[in-house]
Amino acid sequence: MHDIRLIRDNPEAFDAGLARRGLEPLSASILAADASLRALQTEMQASLAHRNEASKAIGQAMAKGDKDTAEALKAEVAALKTSLPEQEAAEREQLAALHDTLAALPNLPAADVPEGVDEDGNVEIARWGTPRSFDFAPQEHADFAPALGLDFETAAKMAGARFAFLKGPMARLERALGQFMIDRQTNEAGYTECAAPLLVRDEAAFGTAQLPKFREDLFQTTDGRWLISTSEMSLTNAVREEILPDADLPLRMTALTPCFRSEAGSAGRDTRGYIRQHQFWKVELVSVVRPEDADAELERKTRAAESILEALELPYRRMLLCAGDMGFAARKTYDLEVWLPGQNSYREISSCSNCGDFQARRMNTRFRREGVPAGSHHGSGHHGHGHMTKKGANEFVHTLNGSGLAVGRTLVAVLENYQQADGSVIIPDVLLPYMGGITRLTPTTN
Structure with a gap:
């Protein structure tokens, strides 16, 4: 299994290693999938933080008697309760896809391994x-x-x-x-x-x-x-x-x-x-x-x-x-x-x-x-x-x-x-x- 952090740090070396194995360069597609996954995870974290803040603000609005604000916040929380499971499902799917891609790739040859195809x-x-x-x-x-x-x-x-x-x-x-x-x-x-x-x-x-x-x-x-x-x-x-x-x-x-x-x-x-x-x-x-x-x-x-x-x-x-x-x-x-x-x-x-x-x-x-x-x-x-x-x-x-x-x-x-x-x-x-x-x-x- 390959370390995604090393692919991020040196995609050229990763592709060079794959080439020695007779494989096409894959770092670009792997890093694109990785970037999409990390963007989704950032979005999820923001959604969770917003849900927590909104839930807290509902109580504050109710305490002040501001029913309109409380109802608006409740609607936001309800929407987040719907969207978060969808984001979590998308994260699981993208994680599994990236994992499967990395799991299907062979180890990279050591520097002193000779070139050759067979x-x-x-x-x-x-x-x-x-x-x-x-x-x-x-x-x-x-x-x-x-x-x-x-x-x-x-x-x-x-x-x-x-x-x-x-x-x-x-x-x-x-x-x-x-x-x-x-x-x-x-x-x-x-x-x-x-x-x-x-x-x-x-x-x-x-x-x-x-x-x-x-x-x-x-x-x-x-x-x-x-x-x-x-x-x-x-x-x-x-x-x-x-x-x-x-x-x-x-x-x-x-x-x-x-x-x-x-x-x-x-x-x-x-x-x-x-x-x-x-x-x-x-x-x-x-x-x-x-x-x-x-x-x-x-x-x-x-x-x-x-x-x-x-x-x-x-x-x-x-x-x-x-x-x-x-x-x-x-x-x-x-x-x-x-x-x-x-x-x-x-x-x-x-x-x-x-x-x-x-x-x-x-x-x-x-x-x-x-x-x-x-x-x-x-x-x-x-x-x-x-x-x-x-x-x-x-x-x-x-x-x-x-x-x-x-x-x-x-x-x-x-x-x-x-x-x-x-x-x-x-x-x-x-x-x-x-x-x-x-x-x-x-x-x-x-």
Whole structure:
């Protein structure tokens, strides 16, 4: 959500940010709506003041016996009683319209985000690991994993396309991956493990910006709740409508949950295999921080995700997304792309984003800064302007999220990178403590 005051102060910068997102300038129309709303609110205040003054004057006129003046004032008050509800209705309508306009606009890119309109504008920042040299032609997981227990046909019979039924050691391997990730993020990266709802209300989905824009990508229940597309929706909203003590920051939360996505916008993409599913497991990493700590937290969070890939010895690269390829709520995003030998390409396995105060404004989540001398400077919201903060003042927090990691896509990466010529898959060393003695997945004809 955007701060209307910052749009008033620097409409050119706002339009420039929208342009980087591929959008037309909107500051003029937004400020016109804002001016109309403020003029109406001023008019309402004047009407209320006049009504109060007239009501008082009626009593004074009656006390003096001036019936004509009293009757004239009564007529004015009666007219105001009619017009004020109309003004209040108009204010609600204009407020809602302005709110909806601002809510539909994406976050503005940070200054160091590269220009670009799609993934071709993304910039490779770093690369880790050397892809394995095979003495046979490596296969895509969809071609050899069904013999290991990754069953798409059984799932399709009960649920349709983009579902899988995992059996035996394959199911154990996916569970092992999730457990390894959540253990690593809690024991080594300092995240607090949470068990959060998988269903949320409209307000929560709006707070993390899945609503209203991405309604079609969500599954909704018969009672109006939404299945989470990521546990970012639950974890971030844990602090909605709160004023957090300064001493509580940073907050770092993680959860291993199923996620549900309709994939409405991905028709025809990754229709084979386990890359793009309606239901999948993911370890989410959410941080709630002071504004001045957000940039460093993004680096820390991305390293926490990278550490999983390195422990599994999976080659990957870090990409800085361009302005046109970032998610709706992000002001800066790193994607981690893992090497898939079967596809002979790098594929996304994690996105780590700094959302600035964008989600916090939608959730009305602030913190009370303590022990800060009056006049100290701190970086502000997504426009990056400096501002003055007094001790005890309430400010919007900054929120960040990332995958640490997507479990199903990590399973795919393990299968393809650890595949053997005989169709078996060797279990990575770090997962052996979770596998109950299983060291290899072997094909079966059953």
